[in-house]
Amino acid sequence: MIKNFECTKCGNCCRKLSVTLFDLEDENVPKSLIDKYKAGDEESKKIIMNRPCKHLDENNSCRIYDSKPEVCNDFPSTIIHTIVCECQGKFKKNRSLKSGGQIMTEIKTNGKV
Secondary structure, rough: OOOOOEEOOHHHHHHOOOOEHHHHHHHHHHHHHHHHHHHOOOOOOOEEEOOOOOOEEEOOEEHHHHHOOHHHOOOOOOOOHHHHHHOEEEEOOOOOOOOOHHHHHHHHHHOOO
């Protein structure tokens, strides 16, 4: 996770990114979620949650917050993640850093940052 990052609850990470889980995390994820998203063969070590995440509610809150996957807790692990999902989060320590959403808007508008 990027230090000094402040989530603004825009929900874009849950709407625009697919999440890959590994069975090391299975015990932290509700069984119903594992059963629904587990890949077809039992040997698979991946569980894919497609976008948008069905656990995102109308207030951009996570319905399974207390047991959400570690990969969700670690968001964003790089600034690229914030750009890809057009995140509106803020960087607290360095206010001059643009949000991922601002960067993506500039790329779409100007073809560059």
